[in-house]
Amino acid sequence: MSAVEDRLSELGLTVPEVVPPVAAYIPVVREGDLVFTSGQLPMVDGALAASGKVGAEVDAETAKALAATCALNAIAAIKSEVGDLDTVSRVVKVVGFVASDPSFTGQPGVINGASELLAKAFGDKGIHARSAVGVAALPLDAPVEVEVIVSVAH
Numbered sequence: 383m384s385a386v387e388d389r390l391s392e393l394g395l396t397v398p399e400v401v402p403p404v405a406a407y408i409p410v411v412r413e414g415d416l417v418f419t420s421g422q423l424p425m426v427d428g429a430l431a432a433s434g435k436v437g438a439e440v441d442a443e444t445a446k447a448l449a450a451t452c453a454l455n456a457i458a459a460i461k462s463e464v465g466d467l468d469t470v471s472r473v474v475k476v477v478g479f480v481a482s483d484p485s486f487t488g489q490p491g492v493i494n495g496a497s498e499l500l501a502k503a504f505g506d507k508g509i510h511a512r513s514a515v516g517v518a519a520l521p522l523d524a525p526v527e528v529e530v531i532v533s534v535a536h
Contacts, residue, residue, distance in 0.1 A: 384466055384467040384468040385467075385468050386457075386467035386468060386470070386503050386504060387467060389502060389503050389504075389505070390454075390457075390502075390503050393499075393502060395454060397454070397457055397458050397461055397467075398426075398427075398454065398455065398458050399458065400455075400458050400459050400462045401422065401423070401425045401428075401455050401458070401459075403420070404423075404521060404522065405521070407420050408420065409422075409459040409462070410459040410460060410462060410463045411463075412463050412464070412534075415471075415533050415534055415535075415536070416474070416531060416532070416533055416534075417460055417463050417464060417470075417531070417532050417533075417534060418529070418530075418531050419456045419459045419460060419529050419530045419531075420459070420529065421479070421521075421527040421528065421529045422452045422453070422455040422456045422459065422527065422528050422529065422530075423452060423455070423520070423521065423522065423524045423526075423527055424448035424449070424451040424452050424455075424524060424525070424526060425451075425455060426451060430522050430523075430524055431448055431451055432444060432448055432524075432525055433522065433523040433524060433525065434481075434523060434525055435481050435482060435483045435486070435525065436480050436481060436482050436483065436486055436488075436489075436492060436525050436526070437482055437483030437485060437486025437488070438483040438486075439525075440525040442486075442488050442491060442492055444525075445480065445492040445495070445525050445526055446491060446492050446494060446495035447495055448495065448525055448526045449478060449492055449493050449494070449495030449496040449526045449528055450495040450496060450498070450499040452478075452496055452526055452527060452528035453476075453495070453496035453497075453499045453500055453528055453530065454499065456496075456528060456529070456530040457500075457503060457530075460530065460532055464534050467503075467504075469534045469535050470504060470507060470532045470533070470534055470535075471507060471532075471533050471534060471535045472507050472510075472532065472533045473500050473504055473507060473508045473509070473510040473530060473531075473532050474510060474511065474531045474532060474533055475510055475511045475512065475513075475530070475531040476493070476496055476497060476500065476510050476511075476512045476513075476528060476529070476530050476531075477512070477513045477515070477528070477529045478492070478493030478496055478512070478513065478514045478515065478526065478527070478528045479515050479516075479517050479520055479526065479527040479528075480492045480493065480514065480515070480516050480517065480525065480526055481517055481518070481519055481520045481523070481524065481525050481526070482516035482517065482518075486516065487516070489514040489515065489516045490514045492514070492526060493512065493514035493526075493528070495526075496528045496530075497510070497512060500530070
C-alpha cells in the first residue's frame with residue numbers, strides 16, 4: 383500500500399473502484415508527466431450520494447463532504463492510470479463545479495472539501511491551484527463535480 387493510501391486509511395477512507403463513465407469519455411488520461419481526470423461526481427458504490435442544488439436541496443456542509451467524495455473518486459481514477467499513488471509528484475490543479483441555487487455564493491467553501499482531502503492524502507504535494515465555479519446544473523443532478531490534474535515522477 384502506498385503512503386497516500388496509508389494517510390487515507392488513517393482518515394477511515396479507502397480508494398474505491400473507478401467510477402464508470404456515464405457518457406462518451408474515459409475517466410482518466412495521461413499525457414507525458416500529467417494525468418487528467420474527467421469530472422468526478424459524488425458516486426458511492428455506483429450511486430449518486432445526493433442530488434439537487436447547493437443552497438436549496440443540499441446544504442453547504444453536505445456539499446463540502448460530497449466534494450471530498452469527488453476527490454476520492456479522482457484519486458481512484460489517478461491510481462488506475464499510475465498504479466502507485468506515491469508516484470504523484472504534485473496535485474497541479476483542481477476545478478470544482480457546484481450546482482448552485484441562484485442566491486448561493488459559497489462555492490469556494492464547498493470545493494474546500496476536495497482541496498482539503500487532497501492535501502491530507504498527498505501532504506505538501508497536494509496543495510494546488512484551483513477554480514471553484516457555480517453552475518446551473520450538473521450531470522444526473524449532482525450537487526458537485528471535481529476534476530483533478532496531477533504530475534507524476536518519471
